Amino acid sequence: MTAPPLRLGVDLGGTNARAALVDQAGALVASCKLQHDERTPLAVARTVAAAVRQVAGQAGVAVAGLGGAGVGVAGQCLGATGMVLNAPNLGWRDVPLGDLLRAELGLPVRVVNDLSAAAWGERAFGAARGVDDAVLVFVGSGVGAGLILGGRLHEGGSGVAGELGHVKVTPRGAPPRRCGCGEWGCLEAYAGGMNLAARVREDLAEGRAGAVLAAAGGDPGRVSASAVEAAYLGGDGYARELWAETGELLGTAMANLCTVLNPTRLVLGGGVLLGCPNLMRISRAHLGDRTLRAARRGLSVEAAGLGDDAGVVGAALLGAEAAVAHDR
Amino acid sequence: MTAPPLRLGVDLGGTNARAALVDQAGALVASCKLQHDERTPLAVARTVAAAVRQVAGQAGVAVAGLGGAGVGVAGQCLGATGMVLNAPNLGWRDVPLGDLLRAELGLPVRVVNDLSAAAWGERAFGAARGVDDAVLVFVGSGVGAGLILGGRLHEGGSGVAGELGHVKVTPRGAPPRRCGCGEWGCLEAYAGGMNLAARVREDLAEGRAGAVLAAAGGDPGRVSASAVEAAYLGGDGYARELWAETGELLGTAMANLCTVLNPTRLVLGGGVLLGCPNLMRISRAHLGDRTLRAARRGLSVEAAGLGDDAGVVGAALLGAEAAVAHDR
Structure with a gap:
């Protein structure tokens, strides 16, 4: 045998x-x-x-x-x-x-x-098992997506499809932030874990974000999305503002992706999303509000299953x- | 025979x-x-x-x-x-x-x-002939897209893929406009020909947009994207502002679509885009600036060929x- x-x-x-x-x-x-x-x-x-x-x-x-x-x-x-x-x-x-x-x-x-x-x-054995139109959105140190369309992996004309972290999303009333890719106003510049931490450190230098620093044990080098989440749970106003903005940007970008691609399953993964339940909740609220009704019907949202x-x-x-x- | x-x-x-x-x-x-x-x-x-x-x-x-x-x-x-x-x-x-x-x-x-x-x-006989990853963006009375991905038509899990007109794009510093679909802040609420005309009529009621009205022969019922284009060509400030905002929204939405899907051909069609060369030029400038560099490489942009x-x-x-x- x-x-x-x-x-x-x-x-x-x-x-x-x-x-x-x-x-x-x-x-x-x-x-x-x-x-x-x-x-x-x-x-x-x-x-x-x-x-x-x-x-x-x-x-x-x-x-x-x-x-x-x-x-x-x-x-x-x-x-x-x-x-x-x-x-x-x-x-x-x-x-x-x-x-x-x-x-x-x-x-x-x-x-x-x-x-x-x-x-x-995830499509073979996880949260999108057997689904022909599934989108994975990952928010960890970076932000990106994987696209299963019509039962096939969509890699794009030159293999770089799914770069959701680099859609341009400048929030209202603020100048765009610079992304690690060198461009301005990318989603990842706001929602990626590395850039979130860098932003909190900038705000620390301006005398804000003290509760996040405390949640990071007082060490600016250990500031992270988890520390923002901890400060949010403690009722900190800075953390609430940051999650409100970040969740709106993430939720809108995911909604626009679902409006255009009409998947039946959206799988959410990555340490920032899965490790920060309030950011997840706010993002999902905007996702629900901003996805075109016809695309929302028949869409189910699941946390990634395979870690x-x-x-x-x-x-x-x-x-x-x-x-x-x-x-x- | x-x-x-x-x-x-x-x-x-x-x-x-x-x-x-x-x-x-x-x-x-x-x-x-x-x-x-x-x-x-x-x-x-x-x-x-x-x-x-x-x-x-x-x-x-x-x-x-x-x-x-x-x-x-x-x-x-x-x-x-x-x-x-x-x-x-x-x-x-x-x-x-x-x-x-x-x-x-x-x-x-x-x-x-x-x-x-x-x-x-367009993929069979027009501007995307023989291209396996091609996106058609159409801006006429409404706004939408058609998606050819991996050589196949992508219609989505419930058949409503391509609804680019309903991605949410509220511009900075303004409340969202209502779309014909009943939702708020849709691209079509800004860039669709019907909504553009309605917006100009609202602005007429506030004493603006006079040059557009003149270009429409003085008849508010004949106000259109073409009349805005004509006023733009005459150097009108209102028309310049409107095209600057509309072109930024359209160009950014197209850029984000190309960043996520990585097509090798983007085909632009519809009376508003094809009939308004200045709106086309401004939109394409933002498209070029805001598409992720890796997705821009290998992307060609063409006007629709089959009308x-x-x-x-x-x-x-x-x-x-x-x-x-x-x-x-």
């Missing part, structure tokens, strides 16, 4: 590479996370290969027998060619990651944006599909 | 029903437009059938030999069932148009949103596909 095939998924972040073997029910039978020593493309590819060898060893299978690998990367990827156009957390531009990993692993490799991978994982595993599970599935295509 | 097959398309508006026979090169070999006597669903279905008989007669073919019909409707349609959920110009809600037309014509019928049909037509024929051509193609599916 042959064991059911295991699929190899990799989640590649700025600090770690995580490899996992996923069974046909979406369960992780082996998982290994290794920190990058350095972030040159070749060094990172070798770290990925080391993590892959470890999970293969754990599961008692040969790497060569895995058929293919899927790799989710926090960045803009050209799926068809395996190029990473821009991965700010790794400091990469135009890196041929697919080729590097193929050489290291001896396997066909599919490179995909991490949120596209996560959306694909940090969504990306590696989705990548594994996409990698296996690429391997099948490669064999034909 | 058999003549190449002709495809039957219908464009159903609030005032007229237009039927056309389209050949394999996308050319109209027969076309007939009939005005609705009344707008009850049955009366409209009979008007459509009369127009269809006329074009069949013009081309010397039998209606029964046409194989199938595609019908584009300005409204929210459930393509799979042929239901029209909401067609404000016809005053319809939940009308089983597909069933009514099948009974009148004796043919399989595919019902589709008019801008989805137009996008499909008023796009909808009837696209509907004809979609109807023929439905007929093939029906025969299987």
